[in-house]
Amino acid sequence: MTLIELNLLPLLDRTEKAEGHSPTAIARPDLIDIVAARPDFRSALYQFLIGLLQTTFAPEDEDEWLEYWESPPDENALKAAFAPWRDAFVLDGDGPAFMQDLDLPNGEEKPIASLLIDAPGDKTIRDNLDFFNKRDRVEAMCPACAAIALYALQINAPSGGVGHRVSLRGGGPLTCLLVPSAIDGTPPSLWHRLWLNVLPRNKIAQLNGSCTGQARSDILPWLAPTRTSERKDGQTTPDDAHPLQAYWSMPRRIRLDWTRVRAGHCDICGIASERLLTGYRTRNYGINYLGWEHPLTPYYHDPKDKELPLSMKGQKGGIGYRHWLGLVMGNADRQPESARVVRHYLTEKRDLLPPGPEPRLWVSGYDMDNMKARCWYDATLPVHSPPGGRENEFRHHVRDLLDVAVEAAKLLSGHVKKAWADRPGDLKDEPAIGQSFWQASETTFYRALDALTLPEGLEPVPLASTQRAWLRAVRKTALDLFDDWVTGEYEKDWDIERTVRARADLAKWLNAAKPMRAMWKFVNEQLKEPA
Incomplete structure (x- = not known):
């Protein structure tokens, strides 16, 4: 046989x-x-x-x-x-x-x-x-x-x-x-x-x-x-x-x-x-x-x-756009570097094929806890190539978008816990809070990615417009999710004063945290618009 x-x-x-x-x-x-x-x-x-x-x-x-x-x-x-x-x-x-x-x-x-x-x-x-x-x-x-x-x-x-x-x-x-x-x-x-x-x-x-x-x-x-x-x-x-x-x-x-x-x-x-x-x-x-x-x-x-x-292994929370850069193009520091078949497509095969829609990347694998399989993950990500061969520049700006998202997810999780308790450090981590941000902002990220891949997408003014739209969307998504987590079905011992204070603090840091502040600086220089 x-x-x-x-x-x-x-x-x-x-x-x-x-x-x-x-x-x-x-x-x-x-x-x-x-x-x-x-x-x-x-x-x-x-x-x-x-x-x-x-x-x-x-x-x-x-x-x-x-x-x-x-x-x-x-x-x-x-x-x-x-x-x-x-x-x-x-x-x-x-x-x-x-x-x-x-x-x-x-x-x-x-x-x-x-x-x-x-x-x-x-x-x-x-x-x-x-x-x-x-x-x-x-x-x-x-x-x-x-x-x-x-x-x-x-x-x-x-x-x-x-x-x-x-x-x-x-x-x-x-x-x-x-x-x-x-x-x-x-x-x-x-x-x-x-x-x-x-x-x-x-x-x-x-x-x-x-x-x-x-x-x-x-x-x-x-x-x-x-x-x-x-x-x-x-x-x-x-x-x-x-x-x-x-x-x-x-x-x-x-x-x-x-x-x-x-x-x-x-x-x-x-x-x-x-x-x-x-x-x-x-x-x-x-x-x-x-x-x-x-x-x-x-x-x-x-x-x-x-x-x-x-x-790279399967991990809690699955595969999403936060992994896009490493899986498709690879990070500049090779942390991680994309699979060889993906790199070969981007550097060799893509130029051989007639113009048409880019392929997609199918990512699959087990999330293992030693010998125990916790979950099987299947995800499909879009493949984009930088305009005009500006690979390093494109990778840098995608990394900036992701840094803003990482910071926003972290801020959302921390401030929801501040709204939930006077001693938020005593609460167990709630991974679903951060995961809700990644899911809610996925479509917006890929829309920003589409804008960056346009022929003029990396020029200063179009780039600043893309970044401004991303900053505003991230801010709105995080604040809307904060409201859901602290006043919806997930609410703990609700305290209105503690909640208002936590939300105001979150709103502040969604503009003032380091990745957001750096991006707003560039946006303001190009578009002459305050945050």
Whole structure:
């Protein structure tokens, strides 16, 4: 059973009909998207297909990439490209098996549900704390769902106890994929969704390390005995494997148990199967990756280059416009730097493509608390490019807008607490207050971003007009939300004098705080208008 031929892909066509297809069908023009039973499965399937294309069908350079963008390959071309790799993607059997340890004669037996990152752990079940993700909901998976769950675990693996290694990107990394925009209401094909995130071969060598090994096991680690990590110095660095292993990392030692299968319906997708998997075996001390960078993930870089890059993770409050600059363009201090596929689009691919709507950035990933999945986040952000190549200037002014928003959210939270109590420092933090500001001001931010990307958007007078509109909108949003929080359904022990005093103080600092004061100074110089 090879995944190259297995109909593991639930693909949506232009009539909105979803059917299972094999990977060789992905260039068909009538197919437009992946639909999956779980959102983390959808993200994993996109990454699987991008990795497959990157490994077997990567263009030589940007010119060849553009040729396949304009004229996608047919199904026979993909079959020919995938054929030499067919046996490397076998899911069952006694030999090499997809994402599974080559030699795992024994190990701890686990229920198949434990492949799911959000499944309750043993201690959670023992303590009877599985309130939201209940035990025993998933007892059997079809081979396709088991393969997807296994891949999703390996590429996102959180900490799992002693020797159970995290993914190459760390636990709960964010994945950033470019999504082409619809043209005249026509959605892009699945091929274009995937191909926009494939890098030319001449860029792959720049990804990680200096390993030039051409053995397939240097790319697909399950084809050789696992580089185990019992020793403290047992790390696998970019110099120890091919750069493409970033797409196929395998930190967990797992072997699906085909001796415990049964017939029935898959608890994930509901499809009937004669070979439902109910368990697997695992051992600790799998591959311990160190110092890698994944092309689909943004990273924080140490300004002094003394520490290894740190991948950006899912976090409380989700993904929103406060992360826009780092995820799309990267901050000037590389805190963070955007994913390599995003940077390559902005610097190379964008100029190759005909004028049209910019793609959007799909960001997804788990928010992990050590081994516990708190939430799965999915967000879509617009992609903008600076006018006339004025990238640094554009980035600087976007950073100014965000600094004003950060300060306003902080001021709102602090002054709501001042209205709630005489001793606000004694109150617990209320993250929902700040989050309400970010949600309420999102549309206004993107409107300001649109203005900055106009040809004249960075000229002094238009820039000042954009900043003035932003300052006024931020002020109004913060004050309106203050009123909601202190006099609406959220009110605590309401004291009118304390509330009036807190609101007046908030109104003052929404103009006088450092980021606002600096921006108003520029606005006043250009527009001759007092704050």
